[in-house]
Amino acid sequence: MNVLFLVNNTKISPNANGGASVYFSHLQLLAKLNYKVHVLMVDFSDQQDARLSSDVNTEYIQEITEFYTEIKHFQVAQIHPKGILDRVKTAISAPEKFEYFFVNSTNEKIIKQYISENKIDLVWAEWRWTAILANYSNLDIPIIYAHHDWEFKLRKLKSKLSFLQKFHLKQKKRVELDLVKRVSGCVSASFTETQEIKQYGNQNAVYIPLTYQKVELTENNSETPSIVHLGGMGTTANRIGLERFLEVCWNDLKEKIPNVTLKVIGNLKYASESLKIRLEDSQIQCLGFVEDLSPLLKPYDIHIIPWEYNTGTRTRIPLVFNHAQVLVCTKAAASCYPEVVHDQNSILSNDLNQMTTQLIDLYNNTEKRIFIGDNARKTFVESFTAEKQLTKLKTFVESLKL
Numbered sequence: 001m002n003v004l005f006l007v008n009n010t011k012i013s014p015n016a017n018g019g020a021s022v023y024f025s026h027l028q029l030l031a032k033l034n035y036k037v038h039v040l041m042v043d044f045s046d047q048q049d050a051r052l053s054s055d056v057n058t059e060y061i062q063e064i065t066e067f068y069t070e071i072k073h074f075q076v077a078q079i080h081p082k083g084i085l086d087r088v089k090t091a092i093s094a095p096e097k098f099e100y101f102f103v104n105s106t107n108e109k110i111i112k113q114y115i116s117e118n119k120i121d122l123v124w125a126e127w128r129w130t131a132i133l134a135n136y137s138n139l140d141i142p143i144i145y146a147h148h149d150w151e152f153k154l155r156k157l158k159s160k161l162s163f164l165q166k167f168h169l170k171q172k173k174r175v176e177l178d179l180v181k182r183v184s185g186c187v188s189a190s191f192t193e194t195q196e197i198k199q200y201g202n203q204n205a206v207y208i209p210l211t212y213q214k215v216e217l218t219e220n221n222s223e224t225p226s227i228v229h230l231g232g233m234g235t236t237a238n239r240i241g242l243e244r245f246l247e248v249c250w251n252d253l254k255e256k257i258p259n260v261t262l263k264v265i266g267n268l269k270y271a272s273e274s275l276k277i278r279l280e281d282s283q284i285q286c287l288g289f290v291e292d293l294s295p296l297l298k299p300y301d302i303h304i305i306p307w308e309y310n311t312g313t314r315t316r317i318p319l320v321f322n323h324a325q326v327l328v329c330t331k332a333a334a335s336c337y338p339e340v341v342h343d344q345n346s347i348l349s350n351d352l353n354q355m356t357t358q359l360i361d362l363y364n365n366t367e368k369r370i371f372i373g374d375n376a377r378k379t380f381v382e383s384f385t386a387e388k389q390l391t392k393l394k395t396f397v398e399s400l401k402l
Helices: 018-032 084-093 095-099 105-117 127-135 151-158 163-182 191-199 236-248 250-256 273-278 316-322 352-363 366-383 386-399
Strands: 002-008 036-043 051-053 070-075 122-126 143-147 185-188 205-207 227-230 262-265 284-288 302-305 326-330 347-349
Touching: 002 018, 002 127, 018 036, 018 122, 018 386, 036 127, 084 095, 095 163, 105 127, 122 127, 127 143, 127 163, 143 163, 151 163, 151 236, 185 191, 185 386, 191 205, 205 386, 227 236, 227 316, 236 250, 236 273, 236 352, 250 352, 302 316, 302 352, 316 326, 316 366, 326 352, 326 366, 347 352, 352 366
Parallel strands: 002 036, 002 122, 036 070, 122 143, 143 185, 185 205, 227 262, 227 302, 262 284, 302 326, 326 347
Antiparallel strands: 051 070
């Protein structure tokens, strides 16, 4: 089978960030199914002319060379509308064209030509924009939308919206809901969002959790556990979650555990000024982006995910389980994974105040940390490797009647 893999023009890697790890996992799964995968790295920068070329950023693809038959860079054309009246008509009749200027006949022609020349049987579109591009290009082959999150839900959590922002968000919601209904099928790494996709009208939706390669565990010789927070501040859940943790939990933790340390791993570029101030603490180590996590993610250390909402996929959870760390996470954030079970392979919190109490208990309970960490590692092997998801994905793809 020939598969066209549409993905954003960015790094594809299990270690770069959450989105990159999902891209890597899905691409690896398709390759392991022995499909011939043609990758288009889609560049959505604002350019008037479309261009398909072999000029691919090698830094983006150095970890995936074995996963594809061909790879190209696709610079889409962004065609801005002219005239207020036409703009108003488009907002009413075609919200996809109103919100996304890459939905146009120029890009459609290039995609159709590529599909024809390479005898493509199936389009796999990663994330929202590539799925919109494929869906509104009027293709006559199945499209699978690899769904990452709901923009209309996540955007409401970021800040107060103006009237104009609310209008655009309403239009984008129209597109999102139309999109999941119209594509042939959806794959999501979130169980809860898979169920939501079905409720919104597409029963061809399947939950495929994020997969990683099993790692060799690093020995942990420390007499006391570290508390670890992983993830760049460019991700809303990481940025807001960490700041909330420091606001609600950190002072109480330091009072009850005077020698406690927090290791913050990830790029701080997009941290708010208030978060940066909170991180100026002698008991917090800000380690920046780390490519090889194995020396830092030691078994039985405590790993926190303090995000308080059920949005998207917490891509860190399988990674935490892989390293036999003790996950302490809000119930809302962990709800995307039914494999995460309180007091078995994780500690789940109703809120951040409860998380504080749980962290204090775990810090002084070595036996419990070992029990949770060992079960987490077992769960990883049983559920979060590519080999464990291949059959489910193959069955789903074949059910679309290619």
